[in-house]
Amino acid sequence: xxxxxxxxxxxxxxxxxxxxxxxxxxxxxxxxxxxxxxxxxxxxxxxxxxxxxxxxxxxxxxxxxxxxxxxxxxxxxxxxxxxxxxxxxxxxxxxxxxxxxxxxxxxxxxxxxxxxxxxxxxxxxxxxxxxxxxxxxxxxxxxxxxxxxxxxxxxxxxxxxxxxxxxxxxxxxxxxxxxxxxxxxxxxxxxxxxxxxxxxxxxxxxxxx
Amino acid sequence: xxxxxxxxxxxxxxxxxxxxxxxxxxxxxxxxxxxxxxxxxxxxxxxxxxxxxxxxxxxxxxxxxxxxxxxxxxxxxxxxxxxxxxxxxxxxxxxxxxxxxxxxxxxxxxxxxxxxxxxxxxxxxxxxxxxxxxxxxxxxxxxxxxxxxxxxxxxxxxxx
Numbered sequence: 084x085x086x087x088x089x090x091x092x093x094x095x096x097x098x099x100x101x102x103x104x105x106x107x108x109x110x111x112x113x114x115x116x117x118x119x120x121x122x123x124x125x126x127x128x129x130x131x132x133x134x135x136x137x138x139x140x141x142x143x144x145x146x147x148x149x150x151x152x153x154x155x156x157x158x159x160x161x162x163x164x165x166x167x168x169x170x171x172x173x174x175x176x177x178x179x180x181x182x183x184x185x186x187x188x189x190x191x192x193x194x195x196x197x198x199x200x201x202x203x204x205x206x207x208x209x210x211x212x213x214x215x216x217x218x219x220x221x222x223x224x225x226x227x228x229x230x231x232x233x234x235x236x237x238x239x240x241x242x243x244x245x246x247x248x249x250x251x252x253x254x255x256x257x258x259x260x261x262x263x264x265x266x267x268x269x270x271x272x273x274x275x276x277x278x279x280x281x282x283x284x285x286x287x288x289x290x291x292x
Numbered sequence: 293x294x295x296x297x298x299x300x301x302x303x304x305x306x307x308x309x310x311x312x313x314x315x316x317x318x319x320x321x322x323x324x325x326x327x328x329x330x331x332x333x334x335x336x337x338x339x340x341x342x343x344x345x346x347x348x349x350x351x352x353x354x355x356x357x358x359x360x361x362x363x364x365x366x367x368x369x370x371x372x373x374x375x376x377x378x379x380x381x382x383x384x385x386x387x388x389x390x391x392x393x394x395x396x397x398x399x400x401x402x403x404x405x406x407x408x409x410x411x412x413x414x415x416x417x418x419x420x421x422x423x424x425x426x427x428x429x430x431x432x433x434x435x436x437x438x439x440x441x442x443x444x445x446x447x448x449x450x451x452x
Contacts, residue, residue: 098308101315108319112326117355118346119411119439127431147420151451162451217421221360222450224420225341225440229447232345290424 120228125286141203143172143211147227149218162226169211169234171196173281178204183279193246193280206238206281214288231285238281246280247273327352335361335378338415342445349439354407356396357441358389360414360422375422386422389429397435406437413441416450 128134145165146154153160155168176194179187191205203209211231215224239256251259251273259274338361349355359378363371377384379392397405410430414423430438 097312098315101312105319108322113329114326117349119441121347121439124431124436215420217419219420221414221418222341222416226447226450229343229345
């Protein structure tokens with residue numbers, strides 16, 4: 084039996100349909116970024132909790148006033164200098180570190196700082212406190228936070244390059260983070276070790292009115 | 293002058309058979325690179341600050357976004373010119389933040405809640421005061437993971 088040939092489907096309006104879909108997606112979607120500076124807030128202390136006494140020399144105080152001017156350790160400073168000042172403070176290593184898991188603190192043997200008595204004892208004791216004014220611009224605040232994080236990253240990079248042995252030797256901290264290998268315990272342990280060498284302790288003080 | 297009278301010979305029609313392919317390609321490009329717009333902004337689209345130490349937010353479904361900025365000029369008379377907070381599709385007060393986060397947490401399994409992140413999308417010209425109020429509110433309800441939404445770029449642009 085002879086089959087009757089089917090007529091060809093007209094695809095002329097295919098482009099119109101595709102354009103329609105394209106325009107729909109252009110209108111309803113955005114290309115916004117989903118990246119940012121991540122921070123972990125400190126837990127709210129329980130009531131009548133006595134804050135531990137911290138030596139003044141272990142606190143790096145940054146004040147930002149409502150005109151976006153910086154006061155670092157009671158001295159005026161430009162934003163470009165804050166990263167180096169932070170590195171100097173964190174990396175000072177002038178004393179004994181804090182007790183971790185009942186092991187008494189040791190001297191910071193990986194610090195390259197001046198080991199001055201008037202600056203921080205150990206990176207794991209060094210606290211950065213940022214106090215801003217309610218009127219400080221958010222842009223300035225983020226810039227300062229970014230500089231602080233950049234200081235930590237630089238120190239962690241250096242530590243990773245010089246103190247990590249084995250499979251991940253010679254890689255910087257940033258490169259290690261980019262290795263997308265979530266289930267690798269060895270990598271996790273290395274990253275944890277670097278983080279513990281220079282733990283990020285940044286506190287936001289109550290802003291001035 | 294017979295030249296003018298000559299019948300113009302029509303050009304052959306351009307072959308448009310490949311046009312759908314091109315358009316589909318564009319369509320797929322946009323489908324892959326963009327995300328659905330979830331909220332209509334009542335505030336002016338915030339000009340996000342620039343930073344160099346940015347981290348990508350992973351699991352998008354676990355992110356709740358708080359917008360901070362000034363309302364659009366035409367609504368200034370109604371809402372005032374100060375910094376405003378937008379949660380979902382409404383302008384809100386700082387005290388509403390806790391309820392908003394609880395609402396977001398309810399949509400997820402309890403084991404996912406510790407991984408939920410609050411992303412603050414604030415305009416660079418806003419004051420730190422509002423941000424601090426939000427932060428205190430989040431500490432109050434133990435939603436401790438936050439992310440200040442930023443773009444990767446030049447830091448000097450933050451200070452204008």
